[in-house]
Amino acid sequence: MTAAPADTSAELEIDRPSVADGAALWRIARDSKVLDLNSSYSYLLWCRDFAATSAVARDGRGEPVGFVTGYVRPDRPHTLLVWQVAVDETHRGRGLAGKLLDGLAARVFAEQRITAVETTVTPDNTASERLFCAFAERHDAALEREVLFDTGLFPDGPHEPEVLYRIGPLSF
Structure with a gap:
């Protein structure tokens, strides 16, 4: 008989990513098998330049197990664009992606009035x-x-269209 994995959501901490998290974010994105994988370099830059508009979930050992990356749109300074959301396979199905997204939006709302x-x-x-x-x-x-x-805009082969989801107005 196999025991179900323990619910460790109480042990998780959500905070800003640091450059040291870049490699783990890249691995989580790669292992998701659904995200467009960016270069490992881009995840390092993201953790440096967009930490204020991104979030990482850490397990009890401090290891990243999920993330949300985003930025405030330069031409729409009250809009947070969420770039990627990913959760490590061992932590899926527990609502972590929603907690990350809610926490990030609330933080950026408080700091930048999105x-x-x-x-x-x-x-x-x-x-x-x-x-x-x-x-x-x-x-x-x-x-x-x-x-x-639309599909035809992507130069690197077949790609599904990217559908823009615009959510708002928000209040926290």
Whole structure:
């Protein structure tokens, strides 16, 4: 008989990523098998330059087990664009992605007064679709969708269209 994994969500800490987390974020993204994997260098830069608009979940040993990366749009300074959300396989199914997203949005709202969240989701990514629809519901915010980047815009082979999800206005 195999024991179910212990619920360690009480042991998790959510905070800002540091450069030292970059390699772990890259591995979590790679192992997700659904995200477009960026170079390991980009995750290091992200943890340095966009730590204020990103979040990492750490287990009891301080190791990253999930993350959300984002940035405030330069032309829309009240909009947080969520770039990627990923949770290590061992911590999936416990609502960690929602906790990361809620915590990040609340922090950026308090620090930078964002009123909207945007992200893109490919039509085949039902987990992300559920995550962002649930986020909009939890925050009683409107959700609008439109194709941002159609399939033909991607130069590196077949790619699903990226559908823009615009959620807001937000209040915390």
